[in-house]
Amino acid sequence: MTRPIAKNMEIPVADGEGERYSLRMGPQHPATHGVLRVDLELDGETIVACTPQVGYLHRGFEKLAENKTYAQTLILTDRLDYIAAMANNVGYCVAVERLLGISVPLRAQYIRTMVAEMSRICSHLLWLATHALDIGAMTVFLYCFREREILLDLFEELCGARLTFSYPRIGGVRQDVTVRFIDELQRFLDIFPSRIEEYETLIDTNRIWLKRTVGIGKVTGEEALALGLTGACLRGSGVDYDLRKHQPYDAYGLVDFEVPLGSDGDIYARYRCRMEEMHQSERIIQQCIDQLPPGPIFGPDAPDLVMPNKAPARIEAGTNAYGTGLIKLIRDRNLYLTGDVYVATEVPKGELGFYFISDGNNRPYRMHIRSPSFIHIGALAAIAKGELIADLIANIGSLDVVLGESDR
Amino acid sequence: MESMAIADRLRAEFPDEILHSYLNQGQAAAVVRPGRIVDILRWLRTTETIRMDHLRALCGVDNARRREPGLSRFEVVYNLYSIPLRHEIRVRAEVGDKDPAIDSVVELWPGANWLERETFDLFGIHFNNHPDLRRVLLPDDWVGHPLRKDYPLKGKEEWAGMTELLAKVRELDRFGFDPDGHAHGQTAPEEDEP
Numbered sequence: 001m002t003r004p005i006a007k008n009m010e011i012p013v014a015d016g017e018g019e020r021y022s023l024r025m026g027p028q029h030p031a032t033h034g035v036l037r038v039d040l041e042l043d044g045e046t047i048v049a050c051t052p053q054v055g056y057l058h059r060g061f062e063k064l065a066e067n068k069t070y071a072q073t074l075i076l077t078d079r080l081d082y083i084a085a086m087a088n089n090v091g092y093c094v095a096v097e098r099l100l101g102i103s104v105p106l107r108a109q110y111i112r113t114m115v116a117e118m119s120r121i122c123s124h125l126l127w128l129a130t131h132a133l134d135i136g137a138m139t140v141f142l143y144c145f146r147e148r149e150i151l152l153d154l155f156e157e158l159c160g161a162r163l164t165f166s167y168p169r170i171g172g173v174r175q176d177v178t179v180r181f182i183d184e185l186q187r188f189l190d191i192f193p194s195r196i197e198e199y200e201t202l203i204d205t206n207r208i209w210l211k212r213t214v215g216i217g218k219v220t221g222e223e224a225l226a227l228g229l230t231g232a233c234l235r236g237s238g239v240d241y242d243l244r245k246h247q248p249y250d251a252y253g254l255v256d257f258e259v260p261l262g263s264d265g266d267i268y269a270r271y272r273c274r275m276e277e278m279h280q281s282e283r284i285i286q287q288c289i290d291q292l293p294p295g296p297i298f299g300p301d302a303p304d305l306v307m308p309n310k311a312p313a314r315i316e317a318g319t320n321a322y323g324t325g326l327i328k329l330i331r332d333r334n335l336y337l338t339g340d341v342y343v344a345t346e347v348p349k350g351e352l353g354f355y356f357i358s359d360g361n362n363r364p365y366r367m368h369i370r371s372p373s374f375i376h377i378g379a380l381a382a383i384a385k386g387e388l389i390a391d392l393i394a395n396i397g398s399l400d401v402v403l404g405e406s407d408r
Numbered sequence: 409m410e411s412m413a414i415a416d417r418l419r420a421e422f423p424d425e426i427l428h429s430y431l432n433q434g435q436a437a438a439v440v441r442p443g444r445i446v447d448i449l450r451w452l453r454t455t456e457t458i459r460m461d462h463l464r465a466l467c468g469v470d471n472a473r474r475r476e477p478g479l480s481r482f483e484v485v486y487n488l489y490s491i492p493l494r495h496e497i498r499v500r501a502e503v504g505d506k507d508p509a510i511d512s513v514v515e516l517w518p519g520a521n522w523l524e525r526e527t528f529d530l531f532g533i534h535f536n537n538h539p540d541l542r543r544v545l546l547p548d549d550w551v552g553h554p555l556r557k558d559y560p561l562k563g564k565e566e567w568a569g570m571t572e573l574l575a576k577v578r579e580l581d582r583f584g585f586d587p588d589g590h591a592h593g594q595t596a597p598e599e600d601e602p
Contacts, residue, residue, distance in 0.1 A: 055545040228462075353487070360475075
C-alpha cells in the first residue's frame with residue numbers, strides 16, 4: 001500500500017505481506033551531515049539496493065564562475081567544503097596560479113601550508129566528533145569540539161572569520177601572520193598530541209567502537225581506485241596516493257611528513273588513517289613555524305589580484321576600487337594565458353581538483369570542480385550494498401562527505 | 409614517463425583517432441575522435457608502462473563561444489593519472505552539436521557513473537551503454553542543460569515543481585505553519601468567565 005505525496009514519489013507503508021520494503025532516509029536526517037537523501041531497498045535489515053540522491057544544495061558554482069573574475073570566484077570556494085574552507089581556498093589559488101603562471105613568494109607558501117593543515121585538523125576533528133556521535137560515542141564529540149574551538153579562535157585572530165575565510169589569495173595571502181598568532185598556535189601544538197591520545201583512550205580499543213567499525217564497509221584498494229575514492233578512504237585501503245607527496249604544491253615539498261596507510265580498507269582503517277594524519281599535520285605546522293622565512297606575502301607579478309588591505313583613498317571615475325587591477329592586468333601585461341589546466345590538491349576529504357579553460361579573458365571560460373564528496377557519495381551505493389542498515393550511518397560517516405562540496 | 413611521450417605513444421597506437429596533441433603548463437593533452445574512446449582509455453589504463461589507473465576527473469565543455477578555430481561544439485574531458493608511475497595525461501574527446509553522444513566508460517571505472525550523469529545533467533551529452541543515465545544535481549523534470557553557453561545565467565523560466573512546492577507549503581499551513589514566522593498561528597486562549 002502506498003500513498004503518493006508528489007510526482008514520482010511514493011511513501012511505502014509496511015503491509016506485513018513480505019519482508020522486503022523500501023525506506024527513504026533523509027534529506028532531513030541528522031546522520032547524513034547535510035541534505036543527503038538515500039533511497040533504500042531493504043530485506044529485513046539488510047540493504048538490497050541503495051540509491052543516494054543529491055542536489056539539494058546545488059548552487060551552480062561552475063556556471064557562476066564563468067561569469068565572475070578569477071578573484072571574485074575565490075569566495076565561492078569557501079562555500080564548497082565549509083568545514084575546511086581554508087584548504088579549498090588554497091586549492092583554488094594553487095590552480096589559478098598554475099593556469100596564469102603566477103609565482104608565490106616562499107613566506108606566503110609556508111603560511112598557506114600552515115593554514116591548510118590547521119584546516120585539515122579542524123575537519124578531521126569535526127569528522128571524528130560527528131562520526132563517533134553517529135555510532136554512539138557521545139563524549140568524543142565534546143572533546144573534539146574543545147580543540148576545534150581553539151583552532152577557530154586562531155583563524156579569527158588571523159583573518160577575522162571563523163568558517164568562511166577567503167584568506168589565501170591568488171599570488172599570496174591576504175595579510176601577514178602576527179607574532180601573537182604564532183605564539184598561540186605554538187601553544188596549541190604543544191598540547192595537541194596529548195589531546196589526540198585522549199580521544200584514542202576513549203574509543204581506540206572500545207569494544208562497542210570496534211564492533212561497529214572493524215570489518216564494516218570494506219573496500220579493497222582496487223575497488224577504491226575504480227570507484228574514484230581519494231584521501232583517507234583510499235589510503236585506508238592501502239593505496240599510497242597523497243597529492244602532497246605526488247604533486248607537491250606550496251611548501252609541502254620542503255617539509256618532512258609521512259603518509260599514513262591502512263591495509264584492511266574498513267571503517268576502522270579509515271579512522272586510524274585520519275588519526276595519524278592529525279599527528280602528521282601537527283608535524284607539518286611545527287616545521288612551518290620553525291622554517292617560516294621573512295619576505296613579502298604576495299608575488300610581484302600578481303599584486304593586483306590580492307585585494308588591498310585598505311580601500312584606496314581616491315577612486316578614479318569609471319573604475320571600481322577592487323576591480324581595476326584585474327582590468328589593468330589584461331591590458332598591460334597580458335598575464336592571462338589561454339589553454340587548459342587541471343590542478344588538484346589534497347584537501348581533508350580527498351582530491352579536490354580544478355579544471356580550468358582560459359580563453360585569455362579575465363574570467364574562466366570553464367571551471368570544473370572535481371569534488372571528492374560527490375564521488376564518495378556516488379560510491380556509497382557500492383559500499384553499503386549487502387550490509388546492515390545500521391552500518392549505513394557508519395559508512396556515510398566514514399566516507400566523510402560534505403554536501404556543500406558535493407552539490408556545488 | 410614524460411607527458412608528451414605518452415601522447416606520442418597514444419598517437420602511434422591510434423593514428424586515426426588522435427586529431428592532435430599539445431603541451432600546456434607542463435600538462436600534455438590529446439584531442440581525439442569520440443568513436444573509440446573506450447578503447448583508447450582502456451589502452452591507457454592497461455598498457456604496462458603507462459597504467460593510468462586513476463580517473464581524476466571527467467567533465468563536459470561547451471565550445472560555442474571559444475575563439476579558437478576548428479573546435480567541435482562539445483567536448484568530454486578525461487583527466488587521467490597513474491598512481492604507481494606518477495604521470496598524467498588529459499584526453500579531450502570531441503562531440504558534435506547534433507544529439508551529442510559518446511560511449512560510457514563505466515565499465516573501466518565504476519566511479520565514472522556519477523561523473524557521466526553530471527555531464528548529462530548539465531550539458532545534455534548522452535552516454536551510450538550507461539547503466540543509469542538520469543539527472544543527478546537537478547530535479548528530474550528540469551528543462552534544459554544549464555552549463556551550455558546558450559543557457560542564461562538567470563535561467564529560462566521557473567522550475568515546474570515550484571508550484572507544487574508552494575501548494576505543499578499552503579497545505580502545511582493548516583497545521584499552523586506560518587511562512588512569516590509568527591507564533592504558529594495560535595490564537596490567544598480564551599479567558600475563563602468570572
